[in-house]
Amino acid sequence: MSANLFPMHYCAEAQAEAGIKSRAIDESLRLPVLALFGNAVHWLLISALISLVLAIKLVIPDFLGGISFLNYGRLAPIARDLFLYGWAAQAAFAAGIWLTARLAGRPLADKEACSVAATMQRTLLICATVLWNLAILLGSLAILAGYSTGVEWLEYPNWASGALFACFLMIGIWAVLLYDRRINERAEVAQWYLVAGFCSFPWVYGSANLLLTWKPLPAPAQGAVQAWFSGSFPLLCLLPIAIAALYALLPRMQEAHLHRRTLAPLGFWSFLLLAGWSGIGNLIGGPIPAWMMASGVVSSVLFLIPVIIIAINLFGISSKVSVGYNSESGAAEEAPKSVAQRFLHLGVYALIFVGALTSFIAWPGISGVLRFTGVTDAKVELLLFGAVSLPLFGVLYKAIPLLLGRESWCPKLAEGHYWLAAVGFWLLAGVLALSGLFTGLALSDPTVTFLNITSYGFPFHVLEVVAQLLLFVAALMLGFNVTRAFAGEYLFPKRS
């Protein structure tokens, strides 16, 4: 690990020097990263509100009924897409760019080397951010108006998805170039994951859109591509950035080395390989060739391996087994964990659950019972809200005060956000998994009618409403806290 980015406390001089450098780096990315984070949390809030409405609709089907654009079928894709592209992707870009620059020890563009290039770069990033959000806003309105493509997770009309693709190219290129300009010769584990995440986005989003919505393949071939996308997008585009955040921040927060660092390359490469293949595990039993199904089963089951490796790397430090730098100062250990750190920790737990569940429900016999039920939703929730979003919250809480140059959070709101998000998330995942288990077993018995099974689902749907309400209030707290921090910056722009 290089000492110059997130300063370690073992050397005061290095820390002071690194502090100046870090500030220069933060200065170079301040506006784009804050803009990305700021927009992301507000989309998260809207997505949480729509998810709450959807959960209520499952309990009271007539709730806000009879209005075309408030129908379940139109709101459901919007809630998901806003979460995926509005919140998760955007927060991942923000976190990814900030982490890349910090880890590389370089500002986004060297102002001293070439001020024109620096200005251009920043302008491009801002333009991409604006266009990205515009595309999401207009694309979501188009879905409301009935212009959805009908392909799950790719519902945005072609012009919107095209704009998202172009924006991504404008954002992602800098992260990859920064990796090459890094000052640490031996790249860190987090840096590999960052490059992988940024590289896979155009690849995955581009080819899935090209073949499913821009110039659709004949429908018999679409199933496999849809399944590949549904696995690859969250696992290869979003999750690597979240994993990078864990690898970059957790050791530094605990002032310790990674545990069994030599396993990390195996974890990294097997993660990339298996994540790409495991998507087809979402189509077990479906209209695809048998070998494809088998490859989905195998890769999903084996997906547990990289997850275990990541957990070993990170849990070694979480449980304070490994030797840290802080042998002299015991104070850091006694200090209560920050909200950021707790979010990152929770992310590791969620990641382990994702790995275990992916591997478990891929067995053909188990998939036969549990696929299409709430267990499928539980997996998506564990992945998108748990393994992806929780670490991103951690980065957000860590990065924004550094970028604003002052402690900007209302600690009570941050604390409230943490607890509500944690409780809401585990409750939702648990309820969905449990309801899926009941539904799946009931569906296997043909004497139980479908409507009967629907009626069993009622208490679970009520609990889902409770969980979504908690998540909505959590998102509200986060949104308010971020807005407050930014507004404070605008109203009283003093730097500490």
Next chain:
Amino acid sequence: MHRLPTLLSGIFLIFLTSWIGLVAYPALQLGRLTPVADADLGTSFPPVYGGESIAGQRVYASEGCVSCHSQQVRQTSVTTSDLQRGWGARPSVARDYLRDSTAFLGSRRLGQDLANVGQRLPEAKWHYLHLYAPASVSEGSIMPSYANLFSVRKIEGEHSKEALDLSGSFAPKPGYEVVPTAEAKNLVAYLLSLRHDYPLPEADALTKSPAKPSH
């Protein structure tokens, strides 16, 4: 893997494996499937859709039906419950989707599977009632009403032949009638055309597996 070109080529090669297997291969193989000609019946399967059904697919996509309904009967090597539930007489195969512009395979079953809904529920009248007021024909259903696909209008002169036969709390105000819009008609035409009840060689091979549906 500390140099960018090395790292990038490693990532690229590893992405390429799943891309070739799950994107390029299906595009080249499954993308080239053609209808199977049946000499005895003088037709080919799967049968082509009518114009209304093609338009109905658009409605299916824009109303987001795929959020709650799947369209696939799973293979018997994985489960026989789809067959036993009467969601189809045989597992779905890739060729069944040949006439669709989008494969609405779905990932959730908050509602029932629709791969063979046209065979299971062949009456257009039922579907109109179900779309307008799901509980009127299926008590306890959590499906929302798609009343936006219908127009409620004042009866002028004779009753429309298309008017929905609603009773009780579902009926419109006296003097008014509920008629399906063109969108509803297209959607129902599409739903009725969803039936994988024709023979296909690869599907016949699948049903020969030992697990047999109980009814």
